[in-house]
Amino acid sequence: MILLNLLGPGEVLNEPDLVARLGVSRTPVREALKLLAGEGLVTLRRNRAALVTPLDPADLVPLFELEVALESFCAGLAAARITAAELDRLARIQEALEAARDDRDAYTRLNRQAHRLIVTAARSPAIAEAHGRAFPRLERARNFALAADGRVAESLGEHRAILEALRAREAERARTLMQGHVARTQAVMVARLTEGRPR
Numbered sequence: 001m002i003l004l005n006l007l008g009p010g011e012v013l014n015e016p017d018l019v020a021r022l023g024v025s026r027t028p029v030r031e032a033l034k035l036l037a038g039e040g041l042v043t044l045r046r047n048r049a050a051l052v053t054p055l056d057p058a059d060l061v062p063l064f065e066l067e068v069a070l071e072s073f074c075a076g077l078a079a080a081r082i083t084a085a086e087l088d089r090l091a092r093i094q095e096a097l098e099a100a101r102d103d104r105d106a107y108t109r110l111n112r113q114a115h116r117l118i119v120t121a122a123r124s125p126a127i128a129e130a131h132g133r134a135f136p137r138l139e140r141a142r143n144f145a146l147a148a149d150g151r152v153a154e155s156l157g158e159h160r161a162i163l164e165a166l167r168a169r170e171a172e173r174a175r176t177l178m179q180g181h182v183a184r185t186q187a188v189m190v191a192r193l194t195e196g197r198p199r
Contacts, residue, residue: 119131
């Protein structure tokens with residue numbers, strides 16, 4: 001629920017509400033909150049309800065910059081290295097993304113699959129390992145950006161263009177399109193987080 005922003009940044013996590021919502025006792029909820037705090041997703045407060053850790057652009061922008069570098073480089077490599085079977089799979093994921101535009105959970109899962117497939121198709125285990133460590137830390141921020149008005153439609157168009165560049169084996173275009181795609185997600189995330197804040 002946190003990763004999908006069904007529980008938003010800064011939202012108070014009332015234990016009795018979570019117990020009722022999840023249909024479990026208080027003990028598993030408390031243990032889960034401790035684990036989530038260890039992952040940085042929840043902030044525990046003494047004698048007060050826990051809350052969903054706010055998203056902070058200062059922490060997230062450097063991770064997005066890393067993702068831009070890794071994924072754009074991978075897209076360029078993948079243009080030359082992706083197999084026909086992987087292209088077919090990416091096309092099927094794209095079709096499923098189009099169909100899931102109104103289903104946040106399905107869209108998020110498919111989006112993750114598309115990005116991982118492109119990284120895998122680059123055939124660089126070292127980059128895939130680095131990406132595997134960084135990508136999950138951005139999932140909540142990416143989903144937060146996708147919740148912005150029009151961002152899913154925009155993202156779908158960006159994914160379509162990347163797929164076409166990969167099919168055409170155009171490495172520079174695939175690299176540039178992926179760079180723009182991830183940078184746009186970062187920009188939307190920062191804009192949403194800073195809306196209404198005093199400057």
